[in-house]
Structure formats: structure tokens, C-alpha cells
């Protein structure tokens with residue numbers, strides 16, 4: 432960003448150049464009321480290990496809920512940050528290997544704007 | 546929240562139970578309560594709207610059918626007076642704008658809204674009419690007697706509720722419609738994933754940057770290089786003192802190319818023409834939602850014994866104009882009218898409820914869904930619509946606007962040559978023909 436443009440930023444605002452906003456930053460803005468019970472699970476670990484080369488869910492989930500753990504050779508699930516969009520049950524995992532339900536009533540994401 | 550009852554579940558019987566307090570469910574609730582039916586709406590969120598996100602605009606005409614003169618009382622952001630369509634190559638933009646003073650006066654044309662506030666308000670209207678709104682309650686299953694739906698099973702202790710008819714207004718992920726055997730699930734080629742951010746900008750600055758008179762609003766739809774050649778669009782809507790910005794991509798193409806929706810959004814935000822509008826704005830919320838874009842062909846069965854489906858759960862979104870809230874409002878109302886009629890004859894068999902499908906067939910909803918049913922597959926099979934054509938449009942306009950020694954006639958010649966070199970004339974004609982057939 433050029434100095435010129437920086438000078439025009441309002442002083443009370445932080446400088447949010449787009450590239451600085453990671454998914455973790457983004458999720459930090461959104462309000463969640465996490466349940467103690469997870470509402471997401473992988474059906475069969477072996478499919479992830481043996482069949483799925485590209486670990487699709489780690490790219491397709493808009494909240495980066497799924498992460499491939501090299502050492503454990505499995506997908507870890509940060510269900511607390513799930514935006515409940517349904518991508519992972521409708522093709523986001525092309526092997527239909529994710530069991531997704533909605534969190535229990537009252538739990539999960541709470542949009543203040545939406 | 547305070548204006549919504551959160552009553553304990555009793556063993557009362559209802560005439561109708563509605564699953565989901567979005568526009569479809571709330572519109573159905575208003576209509577049923579107005580008709581004197583005992584109706585309950587069950588919503589999994591803490592308050593109606595807390596799970597819902599859209600661009601988004603509500604349109605006056607269909608909304609007023611459910612809530613007359615809603616603009617006098619509903620929580621609205623801005624009335625939209627200018628809509629723009631951008632074709633972008635990443636560096637350059639060709640814009641088409643439509644602006645009307647009509648749009649700035651009652652009954653207005655459309656408003657930007659936040660669903661978390663708008664749905665909550667609409668639920669208050671339904672409640673005032675006599676509907677019971679039960680929040681923080683997930684419907685986990687349908688109660689069946691043979692092939693007839695007789696109620697719902699909720700996640701609460703002793704949470705079974707019975708009714709003559711259940712209207713499924715559960716939105717784009719049709720868990721219950723699948724359980725009832727009405728839907729076979731939605732395919733990734735019929736779904737778009739949208740991610741959105743709300744960015745705060747001081748009011749005067751926002752009006753300045755978007756060139757708006759005080760209180761007026763603008764809505765931009767963007768196609769082209771933003772989605773990296775994957776069929777999809779970007780959008781920018783002005784609210785009171787925030788901007789809603791997002792991208793939507795067809796799920797199938799996104800998965801095939803292992804693209805990341807949030808990365809596409811960052812890329813969109815970084816485009817110079819977009820940066821100019823949003824730089825320095827501080828982000829307030831990030832959200833994601835699916836859109837059913839399968840059109841007529843993607844629709845499930847719309848009714849069975851004791852059950853009806855409306856709104857997104859029935860795939861009722863006009864993919865070209867991302868209008869769904871209005872179709873949800875209209876279809877919810879029609880489902881409710883069918884239930885009132887069924888109550889009169891005392892039969893909730895599929896054959897009686899078929900009235901709903903017949904009414905839909907006659908309505909603007911099905912006409913639109915049929916007209917646009919081929920758009921999503923068309924765009925998936927013609928990805929160059931999102932890359933090459935914006936580039937050509939941009940190059941053509943640039944050529945025309947650049948003042949040099951060439952005459953305008955020579956320039957037209959150059960443009961035609963350029964277009965032909967990019968895509969042979971025969972293919973071009975075919976694209977145009979396919980496109981014309983799909984969109985008309």
C-alpha cells in the first residue's frame with residue numbers, strides 16, 4: 432500500500448489490507464456459542480488416508496474446520512468454528528465421508544448481522 | 546431475545562407446525578395465524594435470523610404481500626436506488642448501472658437488510674398475529690405414521706409435537722425433507738457456496754465513496770476474474786454504516802479445482818476498483834451459506850401426506866438474480882393457503898395438498914425457475930463467460946475510449962478482429978445462442 436493511501440486512512444480504523452485477514456482473523460469476528468458435543472465427524476479414517484489424495488475438506492470448508500494432521504494421519508475437526516453452511520455434506524468431501532448435523536438448538540454460530 | 550417467546554413445549558396439538566423461522570416459515574406463519582390456525586414455528590437458533598445470512602436485498606413487492614408497508618417498521622439498512630453490474634478482468638471493469646428516483650420513494654423497490662435483525666422482526670409480526678415461535682430448538686426428525694407425517698421430534702426432553710400438517714422451511718440443507726423421502730439431497734453442481742464479510746465505514750465516507758445521496762443505497766453484482774474462472778459472482782451492498790461484500794462460487798467447480806472461497810473473497814477485495822470502496826473499513830463479521838441454484842430441475846417433491854416444503858428447502862432460488870428470500874416469502878404464503886384450504890375440507894392427504902403445487906405452477910415462482918433452470922449448468926460448461934468475455938468487453942471499451950489516430954470505424958474493425966482471435970466466430974455464435982436460450 433502506498434504511503435499516500437495510508438495517509439488517507441481514518442486514524443481510528445485499523446489497517447486491514449486484505450491479505451492480512453486470515454480465516455482465523457475472520458472467525459474471530461463472528462460470534463459462536465460452542466456446544467460441548469461435536470456435531471461433525473469423519474465416517475471412515477481410512478478413506479482419508481488411502482483414497483483422498485487432495486484432502487478436499489481442508490480447502491472447501493469456508494471456516495477451515497478440517498485440518499490434515501500428518502503425524503496422526505487423520506483429519507482433526509475444530510467444530511467450534513463451524514459456520515453450519517453444509518458444504519462438507521454436499522460435495523465438499525467428494526467421498527461423502529463427513530457426517531454433519533446441526534448443533535443442538537441454541538448452540539453454534541450466532542450472526543449479529545447475517 | 547426479548548420480543549420472541551421461548552415457551553416450554555407442552556403436549557398441545559397444533560393445526561400446523563413449521564420448521565424454520567426464515568422468510569418461508571415466517572410468511573407461512575403469518576398467513577396461517579391470520580387465517581385463524583393454531584400454528585407453531587420451531588427455530589434452532591437463539592433467535593430467528595441468528596443462523597441466517599444473505600447478500601442481501603429484500604424486495605418490496607413480495608415482502609409487502611406478507612407485511613404491508615413493512616418499510617415503516619422493519620429494521621432496514623438502505624433503500625436501493627442504484628444497481629450496477631460489473632464485468633471485471635481483475636485490472637479493468639466494464640460497468641452497467643441502473644438508477645431510478647422511483648426507487649427512492651414509497652413503495653420503494655428493494656432494501657439492504659441484515660437477516661439477523663430482519664428475521665427477528667418478521668418473527669415478532671408473526672407472533673403478534675398469534676403464531677407461537679419456539680426458539681433454541683432443533684427439529685431432529687419427523688414423526689411418521691406409515692407414510693404420513695404427523696409431527697416433529699425436537700431435541701428437547703419430551704419434545705415430540707403433533708400436528709395435522711408440517712411445513713418444512715428448513716433452508717438449503719434439507720435434512721428433514723431427505724428423511725421424509727421427498728428430497729434426494731442437493732448435488733454440488735446445483736449449489737453455490739457464498740462467503741461474506743460485513744465491513745464498517747463511517748456513513749458520510751460510505752455515501753461519498755459510493756456516490757450516494759443521504760440514505761440511498763447501491764447494490765453491485767460483479768462477474769469476471771474474481772472467481773478465477775470458476776463460475777461465480779461477487780457482490781457489494783451498502784448498508785447504513787457498513788458494506789456487505791462477498792463472493793459465491795458453484796460448489797462442484799470449487800471442489801474440482803480445490804479452490805478456497807475465502808481466498809477468492811480476499812482476491813476480490815484486493816481489486817483496485819473494490820479497494821477504492823472499502824479500504825480502511827474494519828471487518829465486523831464473517832459468514833458462509835449455501836445457495837440452491839438448481840432451478841426447476843433441482844426441486845424435490847413439494848408435498849406428501851401431511852407435509853409441504855417451501856423456500857430454499859424446495860430449491861426455490863432464481864440463480865441469475867440471487868433472489869430467494871422473495872420466492873421463500875411467496876411460497877411460504879402459498880403453502881399456508883393450501884393448509885387453510887385443507888383444514889376446511891379436513892383432509893391433509895397428498896392429493897389435497899397437491900393444490901400447493903398447482904398454485905406454484907401458475908405463479909411467477911415456477912415461471913422464473915423454469916426460465917433459469919439451465920443457467921447454472923450452462924455457466925459450469927462455459928467457464929469462459931467469467932474470464933474471456935469480461936476481458937473482451939474490457940478490451941473493446943478501452944479501444945473505443947482510447948483517443949488515437951484510428952477512426953471509430955477502424956476501431957470497430959479492430960475489436961471484431963480481437964474478439965474473433967480469442968474465440969472463433971462459429972464458437973462465438975454458439976455461445977451467444979446457448980446463452981440467449983438459457984437466459985431468455
Ligand SMILES: Cc1cc2nc3c(=O)[nH]c(=O)nc-3n(C[C@H](O)[C@H](O)[C@H](O)COP(=O)(O)OP(=O)(O)OC[C@H]3O[C@@H](n4cnc5c(N)ncnc54)[C@H](O)[C@@H]3O)c2cc1C
Nearest residue numbers: 565567568569589599600601602684716739856857869870
Ligand atoms: C450470499 C447470499 C446472498 C443472497 N442474496 C439474496 C438477495 O439479495 N435477495 C434475496 O431475495 N435472496 C437472497 N439470497 C437467498 C435467500 O437468502 C434465501 O433464498 C432465503 O433465505 C430462503 O429462505 P428460507 O426461509 O427458505 O430459508 P432460510 O432463510 O435458510 O431459513 C431456514 C431456517 O430454518 C432453520 N432450521 C433449519 N433446520 C432446522 C431444524 N431442523 N430445526 C429448527 N430450525 C431449523 C434455520 O435456522 C433457519 O432460520 C441470498 C443468499 C445468500 C447465501
Ligand code: SF4
Nearest residue numbers: 479483486487488524
Ligand atoms: S475430503 Fe473427505 S475423504 Fe478427503 S480428507 Fe476430507 S473427510 Fe477425508
Ligand code: SF4
Nearest residue numbers: 492513514516517519
Ligand atoms: S458445515 Fe460448512 S463451515 Fe461447518 S464444517 Fe462443514 S463446510 Fe465447514
